Amino acid sequence: MGLQLQVNVAQLLKERVGAARMFEVDGPELETDDGPPAYVRAALRLTRTDQGVWASGPVSYAEERVCSRCLAPFASRAEAQVDDVFLPSVDVSTGAKLRYAHDEDADANSIDERHVLDLSDALRQYRLAATELAPVCKEDCKGICPECGADLNESECSCERYLDQRWSALRELTA
Ligand SMILES: [Zn+2]
Ligand SMILES: [Zn+2]
Incomplete structure (x- = not known):
């Protein structure tokens, strides 16, 4: 109907x-x-x-x-x-x-x-x-992670955490 x-x-x-x-x-x-x-x-x-x-x-x-x-x-x-x-x-x-x-x-x-x-x-x-x-x-x-498909509204995924660690390591090197 x-x-x-x-x-x-x-x-x-x-x-x-x-x-x-x-x-x-x-x-x-x-x-x-x-x-x-x-x-x-x-x-x-x-x-x-x-x-x-x-x-x-x-x-x-x-x-x-x-x-x-x-x-x-x-x-x-x-x-x-x-x-x-x-x-x-x-x-x-x-x-x-x-x-x-x-x-x-x-x-x-x-x-x-x-x-x-x-x-x-x-x-x-x-x-x-x-x-x-x-x-x-x-x-x-925030969408989904293009690497692992995680919903970034719910949690950050390990891909991002991995990236963050590399950046902090880089920061330490240049400090
Ligand atoms: Zn959405
Ligand atoms: Zn991810």
Whole structure:
């Protein structure tokens, strides 16, 4: 069962320009092509415009990711600001098919013949844009030792201690 990211806007389309209502999303999961699903939270305002419906408001994505330094899984959170206009494909009162000067726009964010506005694609795009390519579990993550693979956040490994001993020996020599 997917996330409820579809909303019927037939009533809103019949209202005057500027009329608005809230559409809240509270998880559980947004399926994606790559990587694990994300828990989505959004509080969107759907506003009737002269041509369609403007969706605006904050969205956040919580998901488990792998630290690019220490390779440990951690809970990551990404945020974005939704700002999209969705255009109806049919006239809400006559049912006549609608055409637009910029057809690409209409295809990208259309409201279907049943007046259903589907936010899944838009929220996937915002998630992609907000996702860091090289996430870190914390700003000062020390990563893993390239020699022995030890997690340097948990303990220093013998490779480093060996290096330190050589440096102190060198210091003694030059003193
Ligand atoms: Zn890390
Ligand atoms: Zn090491």
